[in-house]
């Protein structure tokens with residue numbers, strides 16, 4: 001304690017106002033968390049419990065964290081207009097995969113990309129996307145129908161390509177069919193990303209560069225990166241081909257007319273151009289086109305994050321519904337009241353808006369199996385919380401979702417699966433799984449449409465139940481919670 005007081009003065013003075021274990025010189029609290037990234041998540045949660053289930057501090061090497069579980073304080077950091085930088089260590093873990101993408105960059109690159117992409121995720125563009133979701137559900141059902149009611153379906157295996165195909169079609173303007181190829185190299189490689197990023201983040205030995213570069217884990221990481229980047233290269237060239245043929249056709253149809261092709265292309269883009277088109281046609285302030293390397297970073301991020309988080313949430317919600325059949329029945333009742341006798345009909349966005357109970361069930365599933373487990377900001381300046389305590393400049397403030405969702409003052413009886421709690425109003429920052437403020441999840445509306453429509457379609461068609469003993473999911477709290485052995489459920493076709 002003395003050592004730190006002397007060494008770090010002001011910063012420690014501020015940090016020490018938050019409860020936490022006494023850090024050791026050099027290691028901080030690192031040794032307590034251990035070297036196994038999957039285990040350290042449990043230890044962190046235990047630390048939070050030990051210190052009275054409130055905001056805690058933690059030091060890891062030269063990094064200091066304040067882990068927030070108080071809704072007011074979570075609001076203070078997420079709503080801040082200028083504290084929008086990600087923690088350095090988080091970015092170091094992510095950047096080998098995603099370069100300076102919108103999720104890993106700061107300053108002008110972040111601002112301009114965010115602005116460029118935002119219109120693709122507006123309310124108005126969602127109408128078109130639900131048609132894609134519904135269409136791909138039919139393909140999914142063709143696969144599910146091949147399983148009889150007693151065999152297990154491993155959900156990640158099919159929902160990942162399903163969500164990926166939807167994303168590629170609606171955001172990239174390229175129709176893919178990975179659902180027909182669930183062993184595709186992209187799926188294998190992207191299935192490892194969360195594990196590797198989490199290990200990069202929490203396994204301190206990886207910072208010893210020469211040790212890491214000689215390890216088999218490094219080779220695995222580099223192979224994974226190569227595969228997912230190659231996939232983006234393929235998407236970009238497929239879309240360029242499609243665009244070129246559109247341009248060629250337009251030119252041929254207007255051979256004898258004096259036209260401004262750029263203008264025609266631009267009008268095409270404004271009416272239904274996809275996100276990838278926006279990147280391809282974007283120009284920097286000095287008129288230069290965006291390079292393929294930069295486009296690749298954005299596509300690699302979007303393809304990964306967009307399909308992985310939604311798949312996890314859909315799968316985990318279906319698992320909860322299989323575990324609690326009475327809640328599944330209530331969801332089905334709500335579906336009946338919305339669709340009347342027409343239970344084969346695919347939902348519209350209006351119908352999705354009526355699915356309040358399903359929405360509550362998805363939220364409660366995220367609460368008990370947190371899709372994203374932690375997010376953070378590295379402070380440029382001191383940040384003052386409501387109670388007057390200060391997080392010092394240079395430290396990282398984290399939203400500790402896993403713990404916040406177990407906070408009994410916010411969620412009474414937190415161990416109970418009770419979707420009804422979301423039907424009542426609650427603190428604005430009690431439950432923000434998509435973050436909030438200027439750096440929130442850009443894809444949250446898209447995610448809601450995809451998740452609600454998919455679960456509605458699946459539940460109307462199948463009764464879901466748990467797999468046999470021995471197949472229970474083994475959840476690990478990485479940056480995204482995932483089950484190491486997948487999600488095994490039985491699907492029984494309903495008769496109407």
Ligand code: HEM
Nearest residue numbers: 102103306309310313371372375433434435441442443447
């Ligand atoms: C259940 C599904 C999803 C969850 C729980 C989720 C959660 C999050 C969270 C918590 C953040 C904020 C990270 C932070 O503040 O540090 C984030 C950022 C982001 N998400 Fe999502 N997300 C989901 C789906 C999607 C989808 C479908 C897309 C795109 C197709 C997407 C694209 C992004 C992007 C680009 C960012 C970075 C935004 C920025 O830094 O400005 N997400 N997401």
